[in-house]
Amino acid sequence: MTATATLTVTAPLDGSVVALTDVPDPVFAGQILGSGSAIEPADGATDVVVVAPVAGKLVKVHPHAFVILDDSGTGVLVHLGIDTVRLHGAGFTLHVTEGDRVEVGEPVVTFDPSAVRAAGMSAVCPVVVMQSPADSTTASTAAGLTVRRDQPLFTWAAAATA
Amino acid sequence: MTAGRTPPVAPVALLLDLDGTLVLSEGVHRRTWQHFFDTWDVEVEEREYQNTYMGRRAADVLEQVPGPWTGTDLTAAVQTMTRHALSLGGEVEVVPGGAQLVRAASAAGLSIAVVTSAGADWAERALGPVLGVRDLVDALVTAEQVGTGKPAPDGYRRACLLLGVEPGGSVGVEDSPSGLQALRRAGVGTRVGVMTTSSEAELRSAGADFTVLDLTEPAMLDVVTL
Numbered sequence A: 001m002t003a004t005a006t007l008t009v010t011a012p013l014d015g016s017v018v019a020l021t022d023v024p025d026p027v028f029a030g031q032i033l034g035s036g037s038a039i040e041p042a043d044g045a046t047d048v049v050v051v052a053p054v055a056g057k058l059v060k061v062h063p064h065a066f067v068i069l070d071d072s073g074t075g076v077l078v079h080l081g082i083d084t085v086r087l088h089g090a091g092f093t094l095h096v097t098e099g100d101r102v103e104v105g106e107p108v109v110t111f112d113p114s115a116v117r118a119a120g121m122s123a124v125c126p127v128v129v130m131q132s133p134a135d136s137t138t139a140s141t142a143a144g145l146t147v148r149r150d151q152p153l154f155t156w157a158a159a160a161t162a
Numbered sequence B: 001m002t003a004g005r006t007p008p009v010a011p012v013a014l015l016l017d018l019d020g021t022l023v024l025s026e027g028v029h030r031r032t033w034q035h036f037f038d039t040w041d042v043e044v045e046e047r048e049y050q051n052t053y054m055g056r057r058a059a060d061v062l063e064q065v066p067g068p069w070t071g072t073d074l075t076a077a078v079q080t081m082t083r084h085a086l087s088l089g090g091e092v093e094v095v096p097g098g099a100q101l102v103r104a105a106s107a108a109g110l111s112i113a114v115v116t117s118a119g120a121d122w123a124e125r126a127l128g129p130v131l132g133v134r135d136l137v138d139a140l141v142t143a144e145q146v147g148t149g150k151p152a153p154d155g156y157r158r159a160c161l162l163l164g165v166e167p168g169g170s171v172g173v174e175d176s177p178s179g180l181q182a183l184r185r186a187g188v189g190t191r192v193g194v195m196t197t198s199s200e201a202e203l204r205s206a207g208a209d210f211t212v213l214d215l216t217e218p219a220m221l222d223v224v225t226l
Helices: A113-118 B026-040 B046-053 B058-064 B074-087 B098-107 B119-128 B156-165 B179-187 B200-204 B218-225
Strands: A006-010 A015-018 A034-040 A046-051 A057-061 A065-069 A075-079 A092-094 A109-113 A126-128 A137-139 A152-157 B013-016 B110-115 B139-141 B169-173 B192-196 B210-212
Touching: A006 A126, A034 A152, A034 B192, A046 B156, A057 B139, A109 B218, A113 B074, A113 B169, A152 B169, A152 B218, B013 B098, B013 B156, B026 B046, B074 B119, B098 B110, B098 B218, B110 B156, B139 B156, B156 B192, B169 B179, B179 B192, B179 B200, B192 B200, B200 B210, B210 B218
Parallel strands: B013 B110, B013 B169, B110 B139, B169 B192, B192 B210
Antiparallel strands: A006 A152, A015 A034, A034 A126, A046 A109, A057 A065, A065 A075, A075 A126, A092 A109, A137 A152
16 A cells, blocks of 8 residues: 545535435446535525635536546546536536636636526536545535535545555 | 556547447348348347347357358358348438537547447448548447457457557447447446447446436536536
């Protein structure tokens, strides 16, 4: 075993924590993109500011999802709602452009969970360490509890077995 | 995934089967096989057809499955089947979302390969005139180019070599159990089953990480564009 730094991923938005395996999407629930957690915005929430959960470079920016590559080369994905690629950006306001560097807590996008729900979609927001093995993250805030943005959501340590 | 290595952020390649995954030509192939069975006066039940013949190269099946054709010149028989399939080519339907998926993956910077048990004539026709994505396909591996067809991993391995990518960092899409077994044996990292011809249970037990009804599902797009 080699000692590796532990990555702390903070909550990118306010809401209640949902286990990734309970997210209504086979890709996230099956941890196909990686391990992590999810946050359900409060009922009636409209202008929800979504901030960077780690510091790093924004390597992918869509209205409904973004990926930050941290300095160790680990990618963290935040996906706003389920199936929201179908909204083609309606109800999402970006504050960044692809390639920008962001610090923890810096606003990335503002979105309207009520509009997402009104369109018949789930507003739950998966937060995932890209390509990490299933169940490799450790919750800092357990499922069912509420979390405020910038509070620790989960931690992740790269597998160090050769 | 290799432990101890910095994981890649996004997939590097999209590997696609053709028949049943991008185009719904199984009806054409089924009729072509039926024509062959009728010619040899043999009866093949649907279950046997699905388990033994479907999604595989005619040359592979006929060599392995004993029948009245055993010991005859299979080259001629296979050529006859290809001609028959091409004559029915106008009846091909496309799988919803297939062409869009190829375009989205290409725009996201992924390399794209199509690996098919069918011959080059058929594949060129399906990717070109039918789907209109031939120019976005970086590698096309057809029946003529590999020693052993699916469920052997040879076709997908060859596609990754041609693209210069690691199978583990690639996404593969298949509709048949034999195709998913080929993806798994080739070490393809993310395997998607399209339920056009088989059930979710069949596809999962053959190696699918998840399944979609067709290629318009946002989950499919997420996997290649995030």
